[in-house]
Amino acid sequence: MIKILTPFEKISKLNKTLILVGWLVLLIIIWFATTSGEKHLFPSPAQVLTGFSDLYREGLVVHIFNSLKLCFISIFLATIISLFFAYAWPIPLLKSISEFITKFRFLPFTGLSFYITMVIHEARMMQVWILVIFLTTFLTTSLIAVIKDIPQEEFDHAKMLKCNRWEVLVQVIILGRIDYVIDVIRQNLAITWMMLVTVESIVVASGGLGFLIKNSDKFMNTGRIIALQIIILLIGLGLDAGINYLRKVVFRYSKI
């Protein structure tokens, strides 16, 4: 008993599981208890369950598909653009441009989307490019950090094998860190997923989870909102685990 309250103490797997289950049970009990009265701020489990079934009837699966499609297209485009800037970073002439891109992540979301709406008029494309621009700044920052972390010995090793400077770039940075690209995507997925829902609620195009949240928000349908939040959280966690699994399966040498 004292062990589980002592800092840095090692506990068995069974005890870890028991603690997790205990907290979950406690959370559910609190949820039921605090929402059992007539007046409550948080929706009751029954309301959330109704929210789930309503959402399902209104085509939740299609909305999830639309959100995922938007997520994948944006990540794909942003990754390609970010990789270009990251791989250009070791080239003295292009280094400043890459560094400059990373600074854009401090720009507010709304200001830039205003200019995008002036250039792009189709809603879906607008959603894609708002996400791509913002994701590019974050992905480029993370990818450059990966390159900066490469030990000098790896560059020296390539040079000692008579690699010219371009071969060093290809072997050490591009091929040698390709698994890190997937991990960078995974790490930035949370911010992508969060931005995606916001973008979907700002620019309404082909539905999506953000659109559903906005609609539920309008009518103060708290049961639906919590049901959606749970769905968004679960999909995000699923994507995170899926990408991590993919990295380990595809790249046997990857131990990050």
Added chain:
Amino acid sequence: MKHEYKETLLYVENLSVGYDDTIIIKDISLIEKDVVREGVDCTGQVIAFVGRSGRGKSTFFKALTGLIPTNSGKILIRDFENKEPNAAKSVCEGDIGFVDQKYTLFRHKTVTEALKFSLRKTTLSNTEKDQKIKEYLKEWGLENCKDKYPNELSGGQRQRTAIIEQLFSSDQFIVLDEPFSGLDVGNIEEVKKSFELLGKSSESNTVIFSTHDIELAIELAQTIYVIGHPTINGKKENYGTIVAKYDLRDMGLSWKDYCDDHLKLSKEIIHQMMIS
């Protein structure tokens, strides 16, 4: 055992390296020749550099291998492509192989892929390359690791792969920066075996290494250089240079079992290190 000095393999003259206003190493000169022993088919050269930390051993190695630019001086190695006797060339990046303390390898290449990559600039055909790789993997006990990535190899296996890789790519010169640091007894024996294999595989193979273990240096090397801060006109300078050289072949201490004379030499080297 009788030995004879043949052509020059490595020639370093007045080598100096410095960053900004700080001189790291200065006036390093040395000549290493091919040594042939009577009744022995192949005798590679093994040269050790010892010295206290911060005396410029790693900087010297990086300059020697062309990884950092030199302020002045000349580094020449035997040009094996030129059949003329004593033909020499200036060292370029990659001419002298370099194995660092961590035995760095390409993390995305298996042992076979890495060795194939290091042979990419040779004139060998693909079949000959495969054959050569196969032979080395067998001889160096790496057959079971041919499809393994560096993160799946043991320290000894990594080190052997790194040495073969450099041997394939460079011109028979290999520099190892503290190859014994942090190794257990078993791994030290494996590295010793690698040195033996290198010496036996070609007459011109030249292994240069640094170590803090004087007894190991005496056991393995035929020449030992002490790098330290020199005392000139009673003033201790702040740059590294060769303060002592011991040719164990001429001293009659090479290629023989450890004895009292080796112990005396060890004490003498330690003394030289301490005063520099």
